[in-house]
Amino acid sequence: xxxxxxxxxxxxxxxxxxxxxxxxxxxxxxxxxxxxxxxxxxxxxxxxxxxxxxxxxxxxxxxxxxxxxxxxxxxxxxxxxxxxxxxxxxxxxxxxxxxxxxxxxxxxxxxxxxxxxxxxxxxxxxxxxxxxxxxxxxxxxxxxxx
Numbered sequence: 408x409x410x411x412x413x414x415x416x417x418x419x420x421x422x423x424x425x426x427x428x429x430x431x432x433x434x435x436x437x438x439x440x441x442x443x444x445x446x447x448x449x450x451x452x453x454x455x456x457x458x459x460x461x462x463x464x465x466x467x468x469x470x471x472x473x474x475x476x477x478x479x480x481x482x483x484x485x486x487x488x489x490x491x492x493x494x495x496x497x498x499x500x501x502x503x504x505x506x507x508x509x510x511x512x513x514x515x516x517x518x519x520x521x522x523x524x525x526x527x528x529x530x531x532x533x534x535x536x537x538x539x540x541x542x543x544x545x546x547x548x549x550x551x552x553x
Contacts, residue, residue, distance in 0.1 A: 416493065420447050421485035426464055428472045428480050436464040436482060443484045449492050450547040455524040456492055459543045460484070462517045463496040466509075466541065471498025494526070494543040501536045 422443035426432045440460040444453045460482065467480050478499055485493040505514045510528055512519030518528050526543035
């Protein structure tokens with residue numbers, strides 16, 4: 408299956424994260440993610456968003472980094488004009504062979520779990536095929552007006 412086409416939502420604020428490509432990456436991402444969500448004033452579940460960020464970073468670390476690779480992982484949290492949260496994690500492997508199966512939970516459980524937390528997952532390859540980005544889109548909490 409071909410990677411999904413990238414749609415460009417209108418981003419009102421963003422917070423880039425640099426994460427080391429080592430075993431500390433998921434924990435570092437979660438800590439930085441908490442700060443980012445506070446700075447962005449995103450009105451959704453910070454707990455779920457930080458967990459999804461950790462899943463995407465873990466996935467990139469396990470499947471997107473070759474042993475001995477000292478490059479960083481790049482992540483970015485962005486809020487759109489419709490208050491959706493975009494969680495982008497980029498690694499240096501342009502391929503994601505079992506993407507659909509991973510989302511369905513047939514290969515691993517991480518991306519399936521992210522979906523259970525409310526994230527819509529997509530992925531795209533850089534135009535020069537040097538990297539790929541896995542994106543989770545999360546909606547803000549609904550408010551009930553009196």
